[in-house]
Amino acid sequence: MIINHNIAALNTYRQLSANNISSQKSLEKLSSGLRINRAGDDAAGLAISEKMRGQIRGLAMASKNAQDGISLIQTAEGALNETHSILQRMRELAVQSASDTNTATDRAEIQKEVDQLAQELARIGNTTEFNTQKLLNGTFTGTFQIGANENQNLSLQVNDMRGFALGVVGSVNYTVTATVNLSTNTTQDIADGTYTVKKNDSTGKYELINSSGQAVATSTDGKTYTAVTPGDDTFTFNDAVISGTVTIATDSGTTTATGTAAVTNSGLEAGIYTYNVTSGELKDSSGQVIATSLDDKTFIDAAGKTLFTLGAAVTADTTFEVKGVDVSNQQAANSAVTTINKAIETVSAERSKLGAYQNRLEHTINNLGTSAENLTAAESRIRDVDMAKEMMEFTKMNILQQAATAMLAQANQLPQAVLQLLR
Known part of the structure; x- marks a missing residue:
């Protein structure tokens, strides 16, 4: 009989410690609801679960x-x-x-x-x-x-x-002025006044119509207007004036014609803004630069797209207007x-x-x-704990823990038998 080493107690203590560890793991799983709480619980399962x-x-x-x-x-x-x-x-x-x-x-x-x-x-x-x-x-x-x-x-x-x-905006319009050429005589064939510009569908020419409905001048291209026979006076705009009105007025001996010219619109939206050209820059009403020009004729936006080109360079601040699709006459409408x-x-x-x-x-x-949903179900089968099964395991470990505690107490009593030999 020996007393320095109680082998029975050591064995029982080892079993008790193992049962304690198992019980703690079961408690952790039951309290978290997870079968895998750390990589040590299931290394491969953890990697698969995290990927899912x-x-x-x-x-x-x-x-x-x-x-x-x-x-x-x-x-x-x-x-x-x-x-x-x-x-x-x-x-x-x-x-x-x-x-x-x-x-x-x-x-x-x-x-x-x-x-x-x-x-x-x-x-x-x-x-x-x-x-x-x-x-x-x-x-x-x-x-x-x-x-x-x-x-x-x-x-x-x-x-x-x-x-x-969508194609439902009109041309770029701006005011142009031309000096009347009196040709070989000094008589002004077209009287001062305001005339309506209208296209004659039968002749294909643009006409200046007076208040009596008579044509006082005609043009084939909307730029150069010539007084009707027997007149020969002409005036030429830089860009075509094919709609609206033309006003002819004499000031200080110089007769000028003023009208609204239309140039091809290649990118400006209808007049939600009033566009102004100042020093080679086309700006909207808020002052934002829409396009620039090196020659004051061709205006190009930041993307390199040409918005419109004038017949001649503008030499002063000029206002440009873009309207909706033209419905001003039967043919256009x-x-x-x-x-x-x-x-x-x-x-x-x-x-x-x-x-x-x-x-x-x-x-x-x-x-x-x-x-x-399907991946969640798959991940749940890997990661989540089966509560019923784990409770069964915890109950087993709990009973074994109590039994091991009792047996450890018994094993600790065994060395006391040596005292009987010492009496």
Whole structure:
């Protein structure tokens, strides 16, 4: 019999310590609800679970991205709904103006509304935004991340839906002045006054019509006007004057003709802004520089696009105006109907495209939800604890712990038997 080493007690203590550790692990799992609380619980399972968690959270964020994408599309499509309404009204006005039951005064009033509608198209296109990003001015090209992994995305480009892109804005107009050439005589063949510019459909020439409805001068190109027979006086504008009015006035012995010239518009929106040229810079009413020119004739924007070119350089501050599609006469209004039809079709195509993207994203959201649900279930089977099974294990460890404690007490009593030998 020995007393220095109580082997039975040591063995019992070792078993008790192991039971304590197992009980603590079971308590941790039962309190957290997780089978894997640290890498030591299941190293491979932890790695697989964390990978799945990355996928699950990525899928959840991708679903949110898709929902945000739908919100962006709905914002753009909602604005285009009003664009459609504006174009339908413009078409209605064009049809009205195409009838010669309207006088020139009537058409002038119709043109005013068309101009305002064209301005509103520009305003909608320039101000429609989602999260500060402009949607309808042709600059939006976006990529939506709709998956949990790299390159799982969807690209969307929204086309320019403003008036110029739709073809429903007019020319660039500005005031031009020409000196009348009295030719070989000193008699002024065209009297001072204001004349209406009108195109004669039968001759194809532009005419200056007086208050009596008579043509006092004609032009084949809208630039050089010559007094009708027997007159021979002429005056030449730098750019064509083919609509509106021309005023002829004599001041200090010099006779001048003033009219509104129209040059081809290659990029300016209808007069939501009044454009001004000063020292080679084209500015809007807010003072923002829209384009610049090296020769005061050709104006180019920051992207290198030519907006318009004048017949001659402007030598002083000049105001330019852009109106809506021309409905000022029967021929122009008749042509405008087809132009506006094309614009309506363009907007319809863009809205259809946006609607298709929205439907696609809705299916994407459904798929992402299903994938996230299935991955969550798989991750749960790896990471979560089976409460019933673990409770059974904890109960077993608890009983063994109590038994080991009792046996340790018994083992500690064994060395006392040596005292009997010492009596």
